[in-house]
Amino acid sequence: MRAGGRRTSAGLWFVLPATLVLLAVLVVPVLDVFYESFVLTGPGRQRMFPSLRNYEFVVADEVVALAARNTVTFTASSVMGHLALGMAIALLLSQRIRGRALFRNLALLPWMLPPAVVATGWAWLYHSPFGMVNPLLAGLGLIGAPKAWLASPETAMGAVVVANLWRGFPFISLILLAGLQSVPGVLYESAGVDGATAFQRFLHVTLPGIKRVLLIATTLDLINTVKYFDLIWVMTGGGPANRTEVFATLIYRVAFQFFRSGRAAALAVVMFVAVGVFTFFYVRLTVRTAGETATA
């Protein structure tokens, strides 16, 4: 499947432009931020290197701890929700029914919206008293008085997660649907002949068949959600009282509102390492499975 040894150097030339660009826009900044995390800045323009004070701050500060907890909550609930919703919809869409293409396109609509539009649209939905969520829930008898969903510390995170579920499940369902459709129909038929129920077929044919796709989708979603900024920043700005402050919004605030570049850098490095743990598995998984397919 691969060219012989004669012109292997040509391969290097093909990948060189992309590699150089990525070196410049990715590797250099990472090194720079890593360096900056050991610089202590003072009032005016003082700089002191090296210093561990930034990392001391990261470890000791209570808002950082809160942001870490919020990030975990937000990521876990978003990813699980995406999976559940995505799986359910992928299953529905894989059925042989009329109008399947239409339903699939409709389900993809949220994914196409610019995130700022998603954020403002949902902020308006949640608005108290003029948004639609309150009268809807009141009409259904689910709540008594209108609630300020985005402005109450107890409900803000949940409200943002719901908006993120809406925005993010289509992409996951798309990937899962493709995975479902690649499971050979033969397997289902033989399970049917053996008298398996729909649920048993799901458990023993579907799930194993899409295991790899499931893993890819989950890891991809995990990585992207941990880094997530857009929706949260526009909907709540990290509030109320830091209840929706996640790592990305906190770093933005520290870097571009407080101008504490050293602290922001330290926070970014910590976040990078955390994401790196997940990505390590993702990279190993995708390249290895790609290797499997290639040699098949």
Next chain:
Amino acid sequence: MPRRRGRRGRRVAWLALVYALLAVVNLFVLFPFYSMLVTSLKDSASAISLPIQWWPRAPTVEAYVSMWAGRPYGRYFLNSLLVASGTTVVSIALAALAGYGFSRYRFPGATGLLMGMVGTQMVPGILLLITYFKVVSVLELYNTLTALVLAYTSFVLPFATWIMKGYFDTIPLELDEAATIDGCSPLATFWRVTLPVAFPGITATSLYAFLLAWNEFMFAYVLTDSNEKYTISVGIAHLFGEYSVAWNELMAAGMVAAIPPIVLYMFTSRFLVSGLTAGALK
């Protein structure tokens, strides 16, 4: 006879369930769109009046008219178009080359390099922004669309390279070998032989890159600071933070901003879905 009817009955019940569930899903998907649409058709007073008007008592398109006076949306769209196009062209060109190289050639460090590229996914954008913000100031690229295109390659290029490699892998090597035997140089083989065959994959990847760049928010938010350079996402976000939030105008702006990606998708969904999944899953 009874057995067949029983099976038909089960199928009908099953179908009804599927349709019902799909209806619920679609209600969930469409509800925010409905809210945005209805609000955009109200005047500014009835948008914030109680009890809520589920359909405007006096529907009007004044929000769609007045929004243009308040903000240069035409400019925002143009900026988004320029940045997304620029990013796509640059990233696809580099990704196609690199993907081809990874797919067709073995060279020392290839696996490591590819793994590294894919691994860059994990770098948080906000981390890059800390440096970008400093660098663009020094390079006099602050508040320019060029800076955005360069910044966007950081997340578009690795993913595009990966998909392109996957796509090239599906093209038989014999094609290249035939061209080589005929005396084509590696570049000529790539340009004249393999690339045309990979057109669907290129299209799919380009569309995905375009969408990624179009919907990007955070980099543009930090690296631009004037109405002349805002993309549509940033423009709307700033409108949200304005000193006077006119909800009907904000929702109208959102509806208008949603049109280009939806239109783009409608015309290209065939390519997008098949090309993406082919590349991503292989």
Next chain:
Amino acid sequence: MRWWRRLTIAAAAALLAGGAAPGPGLAQQAIQLRFMSWYFGEDPAGPTLKALFAEFEKRNPTIKVVAETVTSAERVPKFTAAMEAGRGPDLYMDTPPNAPNLIARGYCLDLESRMKADDLLARFTKGDLDSFTDAKGDHYFVPYSTGPMGLIYNAKAFQDAGLDPNKPPKTWEELLEYAKKLTRDGKYGIGLFGKGDNSSVWRLWYWWMSNGAEVLTADGKKSAINSPAFIEAIDFWADLYRKHKVAPPSVPANSFGENNQLLAQGVVAMVESGVWQFGVTEKINPAIKGQLRAAPMPKRKVDVAVGGGTDALCITAGSKNVDAAWQLVKFLSSAEAGVTVWKMHGKFPANVQSMQSPELKSDPLVQAFEPMITVARTPFKSVKYVEVTNALGTMMQEVLTGAKPTPAAVKAASDRIDAILRD
């Protein structure tokens, strides 16, 4: 010819051509002053400045003023980025919260000697001037417009509730009483600012300043908010929302933008704001014109008004046209320009002599705000202003929503401010 050779020759030719072209500026006489402000994105603030520029250019034909717009929220990062890149403007406009930081970073020129030489110090109140000094007391910014905050109320709503619009509330208790009477039929007495952002915290200052509390100790090194006076003030303010419900349920999400709508649509009858509130509200709902009045906020223990609404100009350290910029600064802060500021912009000129001019003196709005202007001051000055405000914003939301009991929230914020100031 190989394609890359063609390219090299073309590139060389282009470079030569570019270098041989006559450079710009040699033939130019006019000096260009770049003026950066968020005003240009707002109406009527922007047009007012531009009208003044036009007048200045008429009097100084060799100088041209170029307007550069930034958004209000992002002006500091953008200005900082421009200055760091060496392409900052000649003049920059900002407010008391941001000035200490910008001065400490060396972006602004020390204008002390110029102000003394041209006798500019006498033009402004001490409260306005003090916000823009460095540690030595040298002045770096020249005030342009000023904006104390008072009580803006809807006279018609007062009448409908049986209250006399000529007798605005004068004590905290009266304010509560009035608000209760005004709260009915889906309307509320007072619009509070609970979002926790800059605008909201700014409106909170009045409550503890009026109760005699302070934000920082006199040396500016430690927090002073953990005091009974402060806690009492915060509780009273929060109770308007929590206990008495004379403010809309959306208060924790409301800031300037939201309350503008609420006031304009008659949903709230009172807000704490500055004179600019009139122009902004009337723009949203022209029908409300003539219904709004202003009065000092009710007095508690200390006669004080919240200042900090002062917009001032500095000349940047990188400017190559300092003398021309200084001419512009002198003109913009003159008594004559001040009259234009009031008439076109609707905000008070910082120049106290303007306030004495016949046009302004007879204006009832000016008369209403004048006592506030004399006692207006900013609550604290700090290089870490943004961070301290952020901590106060968090506290304000915790108290409003009941996430933490007030004493605990205040103590936590106080400790946090100490930590911010320490490092």
